[in-house]
Amino acid sequence: MREFSLIYLNGIRKEVRGIEALLMLGDWLRKEVGLTGTKIVCAEGDCGACTVLRAFPQGKSNSIQFEAINSCITTVAQMDGSHLVTVEGIQNGDELSPVQKAMRECHGSQCGYCTPGFVMALTGALEKHQSLDAKTACNYLTGNLCRCTGYQPIIEAALSAKQSEDHSVSKRYLKKEATSELIQKQRDSVLIKNGFSTFFAPATLEEAVHFASENPGFKVIGAATDLGVQTNKGKPLPKNLLSLHLISELYEVRKENKRIMVGARVTLSQLRREVEKTNPEFARFLNLFASPQIKNAATLVGNIANASPIGDTLPFLLVSRGKVHAVSIEDGAVKRREISFPDLFLGYKKLALEPSEIITHVSFDETSQNQILKIYKVSQRKDLDISTVSGAFLLKTVSQGTGKKIEEARLAFGGVAATPVRLPEAEKALQGKVLDSKLIQEVSELIGKTIAPQTDLRGSKTYRKVLAMNLFKRYGREVLHG
């Protein structure tokens, strides 16, 4: 058992304990380590000013890479086992890195407050690409807000920056001895207390389950992309935090019997790579969803366990026969349970989980050849915005004459009720019919009648109804006309 979180920060070994370990990484860097280059603006993972690079050598994987994350909404404790690099760590002696040089020369910084975040996000991008085209650059920078430049000079900087061997942070910081120490230490569980909260990271699932049963009301801390926000905005950290980051089996994506089984520690970035072939539409959607910083940290299980009615992956999981897999202790033995999606959501932010249950996996169907699946999301801003309405529609069809007869229909929406919902009535109305524009119109009207969304700051209930209807109509058009 360790009482510290072990990290390598800009190549320097740090054991972080107690109160310090349960600070947000960004606050710790700024106030405790004195690295004030990292800026905190929104403290909710929406602006990217706090971007740092993280490389997490995880048990079996031998290719580790630096990826951008938001330091404002993750505790130092969760960074246990990581290499971290901040803006202070990328200059090589007196020489600016290629990204720094380009940002400077292309007038990519004005007030400078967002600049370290952009520099780090671009540095992360150049760890994966020797150079960037505009589209790739923008995709890496979706999670960084700038209020001064209008982004154009930053894109120019991104286009002119070329990776150089001397400045590769992987080359500079992923030292063998350090990495093997990080991996070796992953075998030890971590227990950190700050006087109020306890952070426990067990090395095995069994330990985790015992902790859960002994500490009802515990909270699993995944990426903390939501928990961190709540803490920053005034809610104290929960009393008992359980981190699964040392349990290597939870980093796996398994494919069996046309089902995809995703471990609780699988990030959305990793998931996108893994499901590109089996679920291409879901992979495409994951591309559009959230920022790279969030996707490099947040997990699919977290998106579900958060139980929000507008979790962006939920409509997909609803139509893909999603299930969560949970473990708990019953009579001293580990008990496993599966809960399928419609049953999982009891109400607003309420899940059908026992107080001591831990979600270990989520599973869903591969998208098969005869299924037509589309996922949609509407938000005020196209990228990195919480959806007003989202939808996933899946039809299983067989050809009949020139048309397509619907064998099975599954329609799911987020943002139209207190929980993500399937629409059985509309599904029934499609079943066994041949899709044509008249049917699309009828079903869309039925959708309008069935759902009862609320008005909030993202849109009125009427707008949400119109959106739900129009998204289905769009789907219908796309199915009909390809």
Next chain:
Amino acid sequence: MADDLKGLPNIASDPHDSSLSHVTGRSEYIDDRPLLKREILCGLVYSPYARAKLKKLDFSESLRIPGVVGVVTANDVSTNMWGTIFQDQPVLASTEVQYAGEVVAVLGAESPEALRAGLSHVTVEWEKLPAILSVDEAIAKKSFIGEERTISRGDVVEALKKSPKKLAGIVKIQGADHFYLESQAAVVYPKEDGQLEVHSSTQHPTETQHVVAKACGVPFKDVVCIAKRLGGGFGGKESQAAPIAAFAALMAKKMGRPARLALSKDDDMVITGKRNPFQIFYEVGFNPDGKIVALDAKLFSDGGAYADLSTSIMERAMLHSDNAYFISNMRVSGQVCRTNYHPHTAFRGFGGPKGVALIESILEDIARVTGKDALDIRKLNCYKPGEDITHYGQKVENNLLPGLFEKLEIDSGYRRRREEIKAWNQKVIKDGGNPRGLSLTAVKFGISFTTRFLNQGNALVIIHTDGSVQVSTGAVEMGQGVNSRIASIVAEEFGLPISSIRMMPTSTEKNANTSPTAASSGTDINGAAAQKACLEIKRRLAALALRLKEIPKEKWPSKTAGLGTAPEIEIAKDLETAHSQVSFENGKVVLKNTAFALPFAELVREAYLNRISLSEYGHYRIPNLGFDKLKGKGQAFLYYTQGVAASEVEIDRDTGEVKVKRVDILMDLGRPINYGLDVGQVTGGFIQGMGWVTTENLVYNQDGYLLSHSPSTYKIPSIQDIPRVFNANLVHNEGNTVNVKSTKAVGEPPLLLCLSVWTAIRDAIMSCRGNEIVPMEIPATSERVLRALAPEEFQDL
């Protein structure tokens, strides 16, 4: 004209003077200052209600929490009233609050955790009172700030009566949050004898100094306010930084310990005022060809609970309701409304964007009525020789507008794209699809504060004996590059490389009685003041150089001053004439038409040893200004910054989401001092404005409390939102000789070109709605756009 400026020789494009520290993370902002051992962290207690009586405010529980050290309330404030124009706002409210977010107390603690706990244990009881939460309500109740003002020319009533065509309507414009990345912040160090050293993220160190001094009850001389750099300002830190600094100062003074207040983004957005919302009622008369003959407009703005800068903002809106267009009969009146929202304030463009929105929207509507292209309507009405006097009586000199329209029309392929879009939308009407719109709008932005006395600046230039130079001015660096531009001016005057110039933090102990860095004026007034100071020093150095040439080197001060073996050199008689015979270039001081040249640093040393001052204080005032606010007539501006932009948008037919496909901008910035910095202002200002007219939606609850108070709910443009094609070019214009280095101010004007996105959205909607006039509120959110495009879909739901 016609030339693009890009690639012209002799236009510098040096990196921003802070760029090195920006990209390495070493730039220091307020909250990056190291915490001192006994420093207090401050947090604010504010009202959740638009208007309420403060029934109870009790800190006894908070103060029992370990680490919570003190509290400041209205009782601790010496002069508890401030305001830039009208002193109508308490620093800390005492018995009643007028807006949700109004601060009643400052709590101090020794750690963030203690502060958080302390704030959650304050006992506050409120009694809600009726509040005014809309402009309509304020008008009905005659709840106003200041008097109604009118600017008028011709006989509008008569002209409207005779006008062959008329339109009337309402333009509704919402506010916007500044969303500077660095939220409001200040650190205050108490010094001996009651002095206070204030480090503030402020655009107006002088006002911050004054507000702090009055709140703390000390003379101005005992407060020094320093602003090294700001992580963005955009007008939001012009007036509203002052109370933030006062909160920290009151705590520092009361506790005798350093105190820091760095707002969270959420608190900042709830507490501070926004761009003023406007509601404009208008009637316009025009000829069948689209020529406007009369415009009668009544502007109402939402000033929020206190006056702040709203009356000045209204004035600028009225002065910009003509924009680039000559309107022979025009009457524009303006009235600020008092509501129960945060006091709204300056935001890039001030009132300008609102006046311009009105006229650009009207021109778009006239195009619908006449069946002509909106660009032709604009060109027809554009200021041109013979039609170049504004409604307030100022002549539009150096008018490049007609040429800018012509050039961008060609450069952007406007006519061809118009035809393509017409055909596209015909198809959309027939077969469905996403409507497209195209619009080309202009800006003519008046440069100068409309309040005459603000048009002054001062600068301190100090040359050290190694020949390096420090410059201090009243200008605040907030990203716009004002320090880089001033450094360029000074470097050019002395013939030195820019690396020899160090711009010092803006501080009221070096530059007092300064104007805010606002109204795009930073470089103009402070750069001109610095230039004046340089010229004075150069006169002295030139006179000395002239005399040195006549003296054998062994008699020079460097050889004689130490022992006093030669008399001091007298330069008085050459002071008036010498500088015309001397040039400062490439680090040398050269006597023209002679072989005599001295390295700058060497001459500087000789000057020091000869007891010649190497420092100078320059004061500059913009000449020839004379605008009578009560009559609404006169020379309001020194010159106009002009530009045009063409924007093309596509609307998602199913969702109302808007995509800006292409933007072409062409601006006249005179002779830029720094090309790269200027273009950065253009792209940045445009995109900032684009957010205001599209996705940035301020949503309040029924208590007037802002719900969209963080980036998860308040959506400024992201990198994915910028136009797929984005061209920003400058034209070549050396004619603005009235301004320092013939340059033109750039900070605000490009923002106003964002209205082309808004009018393009209207174009798209109206093109697909049989060319009927469809109003559109700012911002054109997806929901508003879809409602305007397909109102029938919203019925019976």
